[in-house]
Amino acid sequence: MFSLQIAYARFGKCAHILFCTMALMVSLVVCTGTLIAGKSTLDVLVADVNNEFIFLVLAVLFGSYCMVGGLGTTFYIFYFNTALTFITLSVFVLYTSFYPSEKNKPYTTMEAFYQAATCIKGPEGNFAYSYATFRTESGLIYGLVILVLATNISFTDQANWQSRIAAKPTQGVLGFLIAAYLWCIVPIVLSFSSTMAYFTVSSQNGTHLLSQEEIDNGTLFDHTNN
Numbered sequence: 163m164f165s166l167q168i169a170y171a172r173f174g175k176c177a178h179i180l181f182c183t184m185a186l187m188v189s190l191v192v193c194t195g196t197l198i199a200g201k202s203t204l205d206v207l208v209a210d211v212n213n214e215f216i217f218l219v220l221a222v223l224f225g226s227y228c229m230v231g232g233l234g235t236t237f238y239i240f241y242f243n244t245a246l247t248f249i250t251l252s253v254f255v256l257y258t259s260f261y262p263s264e265k266n267k268p269y270t271t272m273e274a275f276y277q278a279a280t281c282i283k284g285p286e287g288n289f290a291y292s293y294a295t296f297r298t299e300s301g302l303i304y305g306l307v308i309l310v311l312a313t314n315i316s317f318t319d320q321a322n323w324q325s326r327i328a329a330k331p332t333q334g335v336l337g338f339l340i341a342a343y344l345w346c347i348v349p350i351v352l353s354f355s356s357t358m359a360y361f362t363v364s365s366q367n368g369t370h371l372l373s374q375e376e377i378d379n380g381t382l383f384d385h386t387n388n
Contacts, residue, residue: 188315196220251351258355269362270355278361293361308346316342 166185170178200220204211227235258270268274279293287299316322316338326334364370 184314192315196224247348251348255351255355258359268366270359274362275358278358278365281365282361305350308349309343312345313342316345 166178166182169181197217197220201213201216204216204219227239258266259272259275262270276294282293284291284293284295284298285300288301289295289297322338322341326337329337360371
């Protein structure tokens, strides 16, 4: 709300309408992504749970603290969510790649990742058709998309503006830049760890375990059955 008022006062009606449209689209994307991610998480953690119950839990969880605590509560929720996200991500990386269990060592260590990257033929846009290279067209495109997506979502997210309006201008700008660039770490780390673990399992089995369509759809696989 605050950013929309600022855009109208500073740039006029046309910019205000454009910013409203962008803010609405970003809000829809963020809400949809949050609901889908929450649903996927509860599907994994709880057996035979229906979609209606999942969305009811999410609505009560997100709506309750906003109605009761207002803007002040969102600050504490932001701090808690951010800390929980990065702590969970750190534990995930340390547990899988640096201190894995004996069962997972052949699949998730850095040595296994490197072996798979050097053995499996990479896509056409990679240098020498190798995964062990930084000269990759698809990787460059993915990095730019993640960077643009993170900065745009942070800039047009109304929840961020509600927090930023209560801070000093310098703190708000620095917070926006740091939040946007730090958020790039989350999808990059998760995609790298998951993709390389899949390549490692496929390499040791001698063939890809999923088709390209299954990979694009995010199909899960269980290496214990192969």
